[in-house]
Amino acid sequence: MTTNHSRGFKLQDALFIGFCATLLVALKSMLRLKLGLAGHSMLLMSFFYLTCYCTVGRIGAITACGVMAGAVAAILGIGNGGPLIFMKFFAPALAMEIVLVLVQRFTNLRWRLVIVALAGTLAWAAKGLIEDLLVGMSWQVALARFSWKVLQGGIFAVVGALLVLPVVRRLKAHDLVHSESKLDQEL
Amino acid sequence: MPISHSSLLSSTPASIRSLWLSALAMLLALALSSAAFFAPTHFLPWLAGIELVLLVHGMLNQGKISGLVRYIVLQLLFTIVLYLAIHGGNKVSEGVLAVARILLAIVPGWWLTNTVSTEAIGAILGKMMPNKWAFVVVASINLLPYMANEVREIYQLQRLRGARIAPKQLLNPRNWGEFSYCVIFPLLIQLLKLARQTAVAAKARHFGYHAKRTLWPSQRSEHDN
Amino acid sequence: MRLIELDGVSFNFGSRQPWVFRDITFRLDSGSCHCITGPTGSGKSTLLQLLAGLQERPFEGGVFRRQGMLAGLVMQDPQVQLLRQTVGAEVAFALENLALTSEQMVPMVQRALRRVGLFVSLDCPINILSLGQKYRLMMAAQLVCNPQVLLLDEPWAQLDNLGVQELTMVIRGLVAEGIAVVMCEHNPAAFEEVVDHYWQLSDGVLMSGIYRTEKRIPLQAQAHSDDVIIEAEPFEYRFHGDAPLFACEQPLQVCAGELVTIYGNNGTGKSSLMKAIAGMQGNIAPLPLKVFGERPKVGHYGQRLGLLMQRPNRQLFENTVLDEVAFSLRRFGLPQEQAQALLEELGLGELAEQSPHKLSYGQQHLVALASLVCYQPQLLLLDDPLAGLDSEYFDRFCMMINRLRQQGTAVLLSSHRPLPHTPVSQQWQIADGLLLPSTCTQDAAYAY
DSSP states (O other): OOOGGGTTOOHHHHHHHHHHHHHHHHHHHHHHHHOOOSTHHHHHHHHHHHHHHHHHOSTTHHHHHHHHHHHHHHHHTOTTOSHHHHHHHHHHHHHHHHHHHHTTTSSOHHHHHHHHHHHHHHHHHHHHHHHHHHTTOOHHHHHHHHHHHHHHHHHHHHHHHHHHHHHHHHHHHTTOOOOOSTHHHHO | OHHHHHGGGGSOOOOHHHHHHHHHHHHHHHHHHHHHHHSOGGGHHHHHHHHHHHHHHHHHTTOOOHHHHHHHHHHHHHHHHHHHHHHGGGGHHHHHHHHHHHHHHHHHHHHHHHHSOHHHHHHHHHHHSOHHHHHHHHHHHHHHHHHHHHHHHHHHHHHHTTOSOSTTGGGSGGGHHHHIIIIIHHHHHHHHHHHHHHHHHHHTTTTTSSSSOOOOOSSOOGGGO | OEEEEEEEEEEESSTTSOEEEEEEEEEEETTOEEEEEOOTTSSHHHHHHHHTTOOOSOOEEEEEEOTTOOEEEEOSOHHHHOOSSBHHHHHHHHHHHTTOOHHHHHHHHHHHHHHTTOOOOTTOBGGGSOHHHHHHHHHHHHHTTOOSEEEEEOHHHHOOHHHHHHHHHHHHHHHHTTOEEEEEOSOGGGGTTTOOEEEEEETTEEEESOOOOOOOOOOOOOOOOSOEEEEEOSEEEOBTTSOOSEEEOSOEEEETTOEEEEEOOTTSSHHHHHHHHHTOOOSBOOOOEEETTBOOOTTSSGGGEEEEOSSGGGGOOSSSHHHHHHHHHHHTTOOTHHHHHHHHHTTOGGGTTSOGGGSOHHHHHHHHHHHHHTTOOSEEEEESTTTTOOHHHHHHHHHHHHHHHHTTOEEEEEESSOOTTOOOSEEEEEETTEEEEEEOOHHHHHHO
């Protein structure tokens, strides 16, 4: 579970990723009580994961943030705790990272972020689908639950992704982030 | 709430023996959770028996089961409604069994949270990660109360300044932009600053000088104090 | 013995950024104690990081560093520097990073703690230490590696008077051992017993001497009306499930136009009281407290109440200074011309179109205050507003407060030391778990 490819992060960037992940986990557990909606965790995940990517400006940031969030959630015993919680944060992150690499050359940044967020939602819902099938639900019921999650999570994820760019552009405009990457020119 | 959990970190450091016990408990929880998904149906009563013991043990350790109960009841309702809608009444028992397996899958995690200290889980996960990331996890969890306070204060400050971000106003999506500009944006600035300062503070104490760090002996002989 | 020498060093944060400092020359010998003064944001902390060898960005000019010389840096914020839970582990953090064995660590940690006069158990949890003890713990965490140079960033602001005395003694001992000490300090008088060279850093230039600006505008004495704004029955301030933080045995009352100062050491409950008055403090036992005749609730008073918290720069978010100041005017439906007028009056007119995030700390501080003052609240709460505020900006601070009070605003101001020569109408002191209000007649205030 170590992230070898991210070994090269500057300590400062690694800490920023860790802080985002921790805040994501903390906010998720606070919101859970207030909102009965299942998909809201996708809002937080897509927002924080993509913010990490855009501020740090490197491939690997999302996976690192996912690993951190999963680890922090397991340590703090968020939700019902335990080993399952790790996958809940890690699976969407990994899917987002992979899709991010695949779509790197297509369309503008805004749409790329939306596509990546949707990929995260699919992974998040697919994890639920696999679990449902494993515990023996019928195909029809599992698929119904899956589509409901994709729909709800998808909307939240897109909102999260759309919030990222204006905020990060503002950070950039005020010289608050100095990442020297190709992403810089697009921001 | 996560905030109160983090105060567990200030308890005395875990000893080597309790670390081994915690690692065993984590493995047990992982095995039981997996068994809930993969074990054949006739094995489930045995699993339920074992987990009943864990449940009692967790409750003796002041674990609260209200969250667990609420989660399972919601899952049960949602699933039964779906089964009724799709299959009519004849397959409901299949749905109930499935939710029972879900319950069996999450009880070990709940037990782990309530019986093994946060610090011990952190120490074990830390051993599985590279140095830098283990440090990042510890620093992030230590700073969580500070960050949570920062979120709260920035939010309240902006409300006092008249921002349209009261809970009721946030039900209107038109005010989400205001929320992201006046709360999230300054918050990210603070996180960036905090990350920069923490990095300098760690480097000022030679963090990253050696690939392999050693550890302060938290257990020492009497006369050392 | 020469330890560090800077010869014509220039530095900035990027090729297109302005110079933080230019052509600096500085020499540090063992057993000397230097103090660098200058306005906030003039680059003092950056200079310390450069001396410590922690600055990653490239700089111009020559830097001499004695072979094998170690420098230890104690930064401003304890929050980011205390990385562990117990005293022993905290001090050992540097040794862990240097991969020393645990047998080597224990005696080194014990020696470092003795050098700073901290006699507590190695397993003592850090969160029970006083602020002064925490500061010396951070020093021990540096001294454990036996550095020849110790760099201290703004110690005075973080310590109470006892803490300053203790620190002065420790510094004297270290200098006698031959360690070179460099500190940045806003209040150069605080450590004058031990400092032997004073420097001033402003506008990127480092010169001998102490940075001083003249204060011309005092806070004015002002008659106040009988309109009650805050009233409280005697109360105990207590977080749920905790022992009382402090108690107030007399009723409190603040009227329109009053200036009330609250002072006490860090952690006595000044900020918590301010937040409770603004209705922001959750998790406390209900207080018999009324503000504008009602129980405080956040967001309830609208334009009648303003609160400036510590580190006020964290509330800035707009694109320009003018927008920032005008934000509340827009939200409260007030005429927006007030913003420009206030900026002109404060002599900040030329900043109006600039980004508030690129200003110096002192300027940001003023902008945050201006964004509250411009909507003319009837009650203004200022939590430690003078921390980090340069004397250069103090005049403008006083201008704003005088202006508001002429219009009948009540101002509550907290600080961790009493303010001399201030014509306050009441002074509330929090000490030993007790809030003691004293009403000052105006003559008495002047005599003070």
